[in-house]
Amino acid sequence: MPNDVIGAERCDCDVIHDDVVARVRKTIPRDETLFDLAELFKVFGDSTRMKILWALDTSEMCVCDLAYLFNMTQSAISHQLRVLKLAKLVKNRRDGKVIYYALDDEHVRQIIDQGLTHINELP
Template identity: 50%
Template structure:
């Protein structure tokens, strides 16, 4: 049985609130970018990769071994994370090492973990 959210019985627009909140809202482009960022956190494999990179910079071979996945599957997810600026890489000889792009990624992850563990 579907329950609708409660709504006001009388329509009253509170101009002061509307004006204040409207000034604080992001642009549509910023909401789009934020939605894209959160999509990166919607895949369990990407979350696992990120959690590994919280611990240490790692080469692809290490990530493959830890996740027990194929190199092509891991490489695909690394490519998606890198394209969305969550991770970066550096080359050392024939090896590629991945790390977080910045500390904000771990803050977002930790906030999500705290939220799900509260319930």
């Protein structure tokens, strides 16, 4: 299903590069997929959530563990865990009063590692 192809103003070089534009149009994913992808990365794009993900990669933890570990409010952590859960990056289980959170996806680590590689290779 092709994306929005309704024309904007074209400059001279658009016409020259018509083939390139056409090639991209054929291979680029649907708008909705690109939007979902951006939404996913947006979740990784906050240092509090990044800390939480990294912590949970070591071990499952409860909310107050995380709050104590990062010296943050229980409420702030809880709000962010909600975001992570909606993105299916994190799952939880209840044990009495305590709720334990854990990573819910084996790709989380891989995505983060790719990011680390990029950062470490910068000059």
